[in-house]
Amino acid sequence: MAHTLPVKRETLHNTHVLAGIIFLFVPLILTALISWALVARLGIEHVNGTDILAWLFISLLINLLLFMTSVASGMVTGMTTIQGALSYIFLLLPSGLSLLLLHNMSRYIFGFPYDFYFGKIDKLSPLIRLTEISINPIPHGEIVVYLLSSFALFFLGRYLYQRRHIETAGNAITFDVLRPIFKYSVTFCFMLLLGSYFYSDQGSLGWTYFGYFLGSLLAYFLMEILLNKSLQVFQWRRIKGYGIYALAMIGLIGLFHYDFTGYEKRLPELSEVKSIYMDNFFYALNYVQATNAQAYGGSEYDSPVKAIFTERDNMAAIYSLHQKIVANRLDKKETFLSKRTRDSERICLAYELENGCHIYRQYEISAPEYADKLKLIYESLEYKELHNRILSINLADVDLIEINTFDTNKNVRIVDPEFIAQAVAALQSDIYEETYEEMKNMDLRPPWAHISILLKNNRTVHLDWKKSYLNFEQWLKESEKYYQARLLPGEDIASAIVDKDPDLNKQDLDNKKAEPVIINQETILELEKKPGILKITETEKLELCLRHYISNSEQAAYKVVFQLNNGSYISGFFSEADAPAFVKEHFAPAKEPL
Amino acid sequence: MIEVEGVSKQFQELEALKDVSLSVHKGSIYGLVGSNGAGKTTLLKLLAGIYRQNSGALTIDSQPVFENDAIKTRTAFIPDLLYFFPNFSVQDVAHFHAGIYPQWNQARFEKLRSVFNIEVKRRIKTLSKGMQRQIAFWMSLALMPDVMILDEPIDGLDPVMRQKVKNLIIQDVAEREMTVMISSHNLRDLEDICDNIGILHQGEMLIQKDLDDLKADVHKIQIAFSGDVPPTLLQDMPALYQEKRGSVLILIVRGVYEDIIRSMQSYHPAVLDILPLTLEEIFIYEMGDHGYEIKNILY
Numbered sequence: 024m025a026h027t028l029p030v031k032r033e034t035l036h037n038t039h040v041l042a043g044i045i046f047l048f049v050p051l052i053l054t055a056l057i058s059w060a061l062v063a064r065l066g067i068e069h070v071n072g073t074d075i076l077a078w079l080f081i082s083l084l085i086n087l088l089l090f091m092t093s094v095a096s097g098m099v100t101g102m103t104t105i106q107g108a109l110s111y112i113f114l115l116l117p118s119g120l121s122l123l124l125l126h127n128m129s130r131y132i133f134g135f136p137y138d139f140y141f142g143k144i145d146k147l148s149p150l151i152r153l154t155e156i157s158i159n160p161i162p163h164g165e166i167v168v169y170l171l172s173s174f175a176l177f178f179l180g181r182y183l184y185q186r187r188h189i190e191t192a193g194n195a196i197t198f199d200v201l202r203p204i205f206k207y208s209v210t211f212c213f214m215l216l217l218g219s220y221f222y223s224d225q226g227s228l229g230w231t232y233f234g235y236f237l238g239s240l241l242a243y244f245l246m247e248i249l250l251n252k253s254l255q256v257f258q259w260r261r262i263k264g265y266g267i268y269a270l271a272m273i274g275l276i277g278l279f280h281y282d283f284t285g286y287e288k289r290l291p292e293l294s295e296v297k298s299i300y301m302d303n304f305f306y307a308l309n310y311v312q313a314t315n316a317q318a319y320g321g322s323e324y325d326s327p328v329k330a331i332f333t334e335r336d337n338m339a340a341i342y343s344l345h346q347k348i349v350a351n352r353l354d355k356k357e358t359f360l361s362k363r364t365r366d367s368e369r370i371c372l373a374y375e376l377e378n379g380c381h382i383y384r385q386y387e388i389s390a391p392e393y394a395d396k397l398k399l400i401y402e403s404l405e406y407k408e409l410h411n412r413i414l415s416i417n418l419a420d421v422d423l424i425e426i427n428t429f430d431t432n433k434n435v436r437i438v439d440p441e442f443i444a445q446a447v448a449a450l451q452s453d454i455y456e457e458t459y460e461e462m463k464n465m466d467l468r469p470p471w472a473h474i475s476i477l478l479k480n481n482r483t484v485h486l487d488w489k490k491s492y493l494n495f496e497q498w499l500k501e502s503e504k505y506y507q508a509r510l511l512p513g514e515d516i517a518s519a520i521v522d523k524d525p526d527l528n529k530q531d532l533d534n535k536k537a538e539p540v541i542i543n544q545e546t547i548l549e550l551e552k553k554p555g556i557l558k559i560t561e562t563e564k565l566e567l568c569l570r571h572y573i574s575n576s577e578q579a580a581y582k583v584v585f586q587l588n589n590g591s592y593i594s595g596f597f598s599e600a601d602a603p604a605f606v607k608e609h610f611a612p613a614k615e616p617l
Numbered sequence: 618m619i620e621v622e623g624v625s626k627q628f629q630e631l632e633a634l635k636d637v638s639l640s641v642h643k644g645s646i647y648g649l650v651g652s653n654g655a656g657k658t659t660l661l662k663l664l665a666g667i668y669r670q671n672s673g674a675l676t677i678d679s680q681p682v683f684e685n686d687a688i689k690t691r692t693a694f695i696p697d698l699l700y701f702f703p704n705f706s707v708q709d710v711a712h713f714h715a716g717i718y719p720q721w722n723q724a725r726f727e728k729l730r731s732v733f734n735i736e737v738k739r740r741i742k743t744l745s746k747g748m749q750r751q752i753a754f755w756m757s758l759a760l761m762p763d764v765m766i767l768d769e770p771i772d773g774l775d776p777v778m779r780q781k782v783k784n785l786i787i788q789d790v791a792e793r794e795m796t797v798m799i800s801s802h803n804l805r806d807l808e809d810i811c812d813n814i815g816i817l818h819q820g821e822m823l824i825q826k827d828l829d830d831l832k833a834d835v836h837k838i839q840i841a842f843s844g845d846v847p848p849t850l851l852q853d854m855p856a857l858y859q860e861k862r863g864s865v866l867i868l869i870v871r872g873v874y875e876d877i878i879r880s881m882q883s884y885h886p887a888v889l890d891i892l893p894l895t896l897e898e899i900f901i902y903e904m905g906d907h908g909y910e911i912k913n914i915l916y
Contacts, residue, residue, distance in 0.1 A: 026666065026667045027665050027666070027667060027689070027694045027696070028689065028717055029686040029687075029688075029689035029690035029692075029717065029718065030686060030689075030717070031684055031686055032684060185684070188668065188669055189667055189668060189669075190628055190668060199629070
């Protein structure tokens with residue numbers, strides 16, 4: 024009965040908040056003092072007073088912010104559980120709602136740059152922000168924002184407390200005006216959440232709509248039950264309320280569905296474009312250098328290169344690709360929801376216009392359909408230079424080149440500056456000559472080895488020695504490192520067994536991933552017993568097999584298992600087209616028994 | 618002293634008070650009567666500054682009550698459900714009140730100890746319900762309030778204590794011109810102390826009366842004639858209520874005592890008797906005028 028006392032609500036609020044702050048702060052301050060005493064006494068070196076002070080300060084700040092949030096949300100509700108839920112909702116809402124909206128909008132808006140915005144929303148919530156505090160310590164600006172928010176929440180809480188009718192303090196929502204807002208907001212969020220869930224799980228528009236219906240219906244009536252504190256909510260009046268909501272939502276989804284703003288068609292004039300960012304992700308564009316890079320465990324990672332094209336011809340090529348995607352959008356709209364396949368490629372575009380505006384788009388395309396456009400872009404010098412660090416490498420920075428052969432522990436280390444220069448030059452020429460098809464590794468041949476170029480600043484440039492890098496292969500041969508750098512028939516590989524596997528062609532086409540085949544001594548013995556298999560031991564044939572085998576079963580006609588001298592196995596496949604001639608010959612009379 | 622004008626209060630869809638007005642003079646006792654759920658507690662909590670009205674004005678000494686600590690300092694409120702801090706002893710509660718209310722009278726608190734006769738070191742939660750209510754009175758009286766708002770305060774007190782408490786209140790009203798607002802669902806509890814009575818029913822103020830006027834104004838008459846009742850009698854003296862028991866006619870009439878006697882005697886009745894009316898009876902007959910069946914409202 025504190026409200027009978029001759030004490031204003033303002034005073035009640037202030038004293039209660041003060042008491043809360045004391046209860047929260049005293050243990051933290053004590054902990055800091057004890058830690059400080061322990062560190063000083065025990066002489067722990069890698070913790071100093073500043074660390075403890077920084078920890079204390081951040082803990083106090085975040086405690087204050089969370090406390091003020093829950094005080095303010097406590098004025099809006101009279102139920103402890105809802106207060107807890109609301110506090111977290113307030114703290115997460117900016118990120119959570121954005122995420123839900125983005126996720127759902129990317130369903131309806133063709134080209135919606137979900138990844139671009141997704142990279143930005145984690146900054147909207149202090150709770151999510153906290154998870155990366157060790158990497159990115161809170162800068163002064165953010166401290167000010169948190170302090171100001173705490174103050175604002177304090178005054179908001181006090182204002183609400185003064186306005187609130189005391190008798191509503193047992194209700195789920197204490198302000199009548201907030202009841203419908205709360206009800207419809209929760210309904211909306213649950214609709215989006217279940218829609219997203221069913222979409223991600225089932226991948227079809229029908230299921231998404233089902234998720235919307237189920238989510239909104241459940242949330243709507245649960246909210247009614249909660250707000251009225253009664254199960255008797257299935258009345259015509261409330262059902263009508265849901266009906267109106269449903270109609271509004273159908274209208275909204277329809278608007279997005281039929282692109283009422285022309286967003287999907289909108290393309291800038293090519294003449295106004297200053298530059299275009301094009302990549303398979305927006306990561307590089309959103310990337311912010313961690314302020315506390317040491318926390319990553321060294322500065323091994325370079326900031327990613329932003330693939331921004333400025334050459335007129337390349338921009339025209341990208342523009343024309345974009346035009347084609349947009350022109351095809353109506354056919355794609357139905358299918359752009361379908362699951363990703365190996366052929367699909369994500370195209371992320373960011374135009375910077377002369378007037379300083381930006382346009383962002385993101386598409387999932389089926390690469391083969393746009394191969395002609397993509398080839399033009401990918402084979403351009405600009406693309407190669409943006410995507411291959413080795414093309415811009417400064418030879419003076421290179422410490423060492425290491426070639427690690429796959430499937431064995433063979434390796435080559437190049438330290439001689441002259442050799443380094445030759446190796447880099449050979450790799451560069453291979454990359455300059457590389458075609459779109461080779462770049463995308465369309466023939467699916469696994470590379471020979473992994474190349475690490477270690478730089479003086481502790482960074483490393485990574486790339487693969489693909490089987491198509493013939494210049495590099497030639498250089499290795501000339502410098503007599505070739506046999507150390509790759510698997511060799513005879514020396515490393517004892518034999519190979521090829522089998523025409525009829526099961527392969529029957530594999531479920533939807534499930535295009537190769538089944539993980541466990542190869543061990545037993546399966547080899549079993550395979551060897553199989554009639555009609557081809558066992559290869561000749562060096563030349565093994566070399567041919569090594570050069571032509573592929574890692575993916577999708578186009579496979581034959582299965583091949585290499586037996587290595589070190590006791591391990593490599594399993595792979597041949598496609599009908601690329602299989603060595605002697606393999607085809609062996610299996611040509613397919614019906615031959617035994 | 619206390620002015621309530623056109624006050625309405627809603628609890629979501631329920632309208633607890635509808636356009637209630639009343640006025641209590643300084644140094645008088647106002648009794649608020651009504652059945653359960655009539656809105657008594659709501660009205661008193663509004664006067665105590667706990668609730669805020671949806672419309673209308675509530676003032677004590679011409680000042681609005683809500684969020685007004687100057688007025689609340691001078692007001693003592695005893696709610697129907699008492700609240701004490703956990704583990705507080707009588708002494709602690711007194712100490713707490715002394716800290717909050719500047720006009721706390723420690724001497725009076727000590728003096729009242731003999732009336733209530735409760736050990737001050739006892740923890741309140743160990744006391745019985747009736748004793749807790751006594752503590753509430755003890756504290757409220759030691760506050761030296763100008764206004765006392767009591768929500769069904771007599772409940773749970775034994776008859777001796779009821780009388781003691783009533784006397785203490787009346788004493789304060791007489792000596793310090795304290796103003797009292799008291800509620801009950803029973804008219805009989807209030808009839809010996811109230812100056813004014815108001816009856817609340819379903820959130821509406823049905824009737825408000827000054828008790829002295831009422832008692833002087835309404836009379837119960839038993840009258841019998843040797844022959845038939847003269848027909849002009851009832852025209853002369855319109856009755857609030859009439860009932861015939863055998864040859865005796867019972868009338869409830871309004872008017873000045875002497876006038877009624879004179880007028881009755883002019884018909885030369887065989888028997889003429891004027892009987893005292895209980896407060897309950899007065900209200901029953903008064904309310905008959907308003908078209909309400911009082912038996913459904915008061916118990």
